[in-house]
Amino acid sequence: MAYNIYLVGMMGTGKTTIGKKLAEHLNRQFIDIDQYIVEEHGRSISDIFATNGEAYFRDLETDALRTISDKGETNPAVVATGGGAFERELNRKILMDSGKIVWLTTSIEEIVKRLNNDTTRPLLQTSEKKGKSQDSHNNELEQRITTLMASREHNYRLADIHVTTDNKSPEDIVEEITAKLPIKYNNLNG
Ligand SMILES: Nc1ncnc2c1ncn2[C@@H]1O[C@H](COP(=O)(O)OP(=O)(O)OP(=O)(O)O)[C@@H](O)[C@H]1O
Ligand SMILES: O=C(O)C1=C[C@@H](O)[C@@H](O)[C@H](O)C1
Numbered sequence: 001m002a003y004n005i006y007l008v009g010m011m012g013t014g015k016t017t018i019g020k021k022l023a024e025h026l027n028r029q030f031i032d033i034d035q036y037i038v039e040e041h042g043r044s045i046s047d048i049f050a051t052n053g054e055a056y057f058r059d060l061e062t063d064a065l066r067t068i069s070d071k072g073e074t075n076p077a078v079v080a081t082g083g084g085a086f087e088r089e090l091n092r093k094i095l096m097d098s099g100k101i102v103w104l105t106t107s108i109e110e111i112v113k114r115l116n117n118d119t120t121r122p123l124l125q126t127s128e129k130k131g132k133s134q135d136s137h138n139n140e141l142e143q144r145i146t147t148l149m150a151s152r153e154h155n156y157r158l159a160d161i162h163v164t165t166d167n168k169s170p171e172d173i174v175e176e177i178t179a180k181l182p183i184k185y186n187n188l189n190g
């Protein structure tokens with residue numbers, strides 16, 4: 001019996017991008033937890049953070065992970081989690097008990113390049129953006145990502161599989177993940 005494949009890692013490491021391609025490749029359903037929350041509640045993540053706060057978002061995230069992990073046994077999926085989803089001990093238990101965890105990493109410099117114009121990730125919006133230079137915004141972004149990564153890395157390291165993404169195409173990354181997954185995760189009938 002095959003279970004879910006979960007992608008974890010910092011914002012901008014490609015969990016959503018790679019997850020979609022990995023699901024196609026393995027002929028599995030794809031679920032993005034951020035997108036699931038947005039659709040379930042009919043609100044953007046930015047709105048949930050701004051109106052109800054991060055702690056409330058984290059509770060919705062745990063609820064979503066629980067629901068998706070329960071479905072994994074009968075309908076195994078590739079699941080892209082949000083960047084902070086692996087922080088709560090309960091979330092880690094839910095994921096570890098229901099599938100394999102793949103940790104994607106990307107250098108901080110590359111994450112800044114990928115996300116310096118993003119407006120949808122509340123933890124990366126800086127006051128610098130308004131009125132200040134792009135350089136100043138990028139510096140602030142780099143500091144935020146460095147601090148977040150330092151506080152999260154010890155949890156990400158608990159993942160089953162680690163794949164770096166700098167200078168690799170999504171197709172190469174998908175291939176590397178499938179090569180590292182146990183055979184039963186590559187073959188739903190296995
Ligand atoms: N291997 C890659 N090479 C170049 N660009 C990439 C790669 N993977 C993802 N990207 C780009 O980086 C940006 C962020 O990717 P994505 O949204 O998949 O990250 P994420 O890990 O899902 O982030 P979050 O945790 O915020 O949901 C997108 O613009 C995407 O096109
Ligand atoms: O790294 C994080 O904490 C987040 C990442 C995004 O995927 C979203 O889940 C949200 O913006 C928070």
Ligand SMILES: [Mg+2]
Pocket residue numbers: 015016017032034080081082
């Ligand atoms: Mg994503």
